[in-house]
Amino acid sequence: MIPLLLLHGALGSAxxxxxxxxxxxTDRPVFALNFPGHGGLPTNExxxxxxxxxxxxxxxxxxxxxxxxxxxxxxxxxxxxxxAAKHPERVRRIFTLGTKFDWTPETAVRETAMINxxxxxxxxxxxxxxxxxxxxxxxxxxxxxxxxxxxxDLGGGHGIAPAS
Numbered sequence: 001m002i003p004l005l006l007l008h009g010a011l012g013s014a015x016x017x018x019x020x021x022x023x024x025x026t027d028r029p030v031f032a033l034n035f036p037g038h039g040g041l042p043t044n045e046x047x048x049x050x051x052x053x054x055x056x057x058x059x060x061x062x063x064x065x066x067x068x069x070x071x072x073x074x075x076x077x078x079x080x081x082x083x084a085a086k087h088p089e090r091v092r093r094i095f096t097l098g099t100k101f102d103w104t105p106e107t108a109v110r111e112t113a114m115i116n117x118x119x120x121x122x123x124x125x126x127x128x129x130x131x132x133x134x135x136x137x138x139x140x141x142x143x144x145x146x147x148x149x150x151x152x153d154l155g156g157g158h159g160i161a162p163a164s
Contacts, residue, residue: 068092
């Protein structure tokens, strides 16, 4: 049976799937992983689609998984699509929710404006506390800054190449 891999969104972590995993089918293995810099997984490197999809590929190798079905929430869906574009033999099916596909410099500006750590801390302190706990011991503000850089990269054309 083909395993199911759950990929979290840009500010999320694998722990967000903890309540969902027991409700999923038991006839196949279900995995969830943290991207580097998320959910307490340390990193000193910038975020990028190439890096995150490479991390998933490394996970598949480590777990000896030839291919997986993937559910990706938001950024997790985009990572799954990016991985499938580079390694189609490793991804059988992709299910996404809340995944943005069309990135331009203008959309990147709009999206990054919503993940300003100082604004979040001032206007939504409970969410700031949630992010701090979710990404500890890493600094949640660094996660947001690196995510903003990733979104600007996508807006700059460093995502999935359009089909010709």
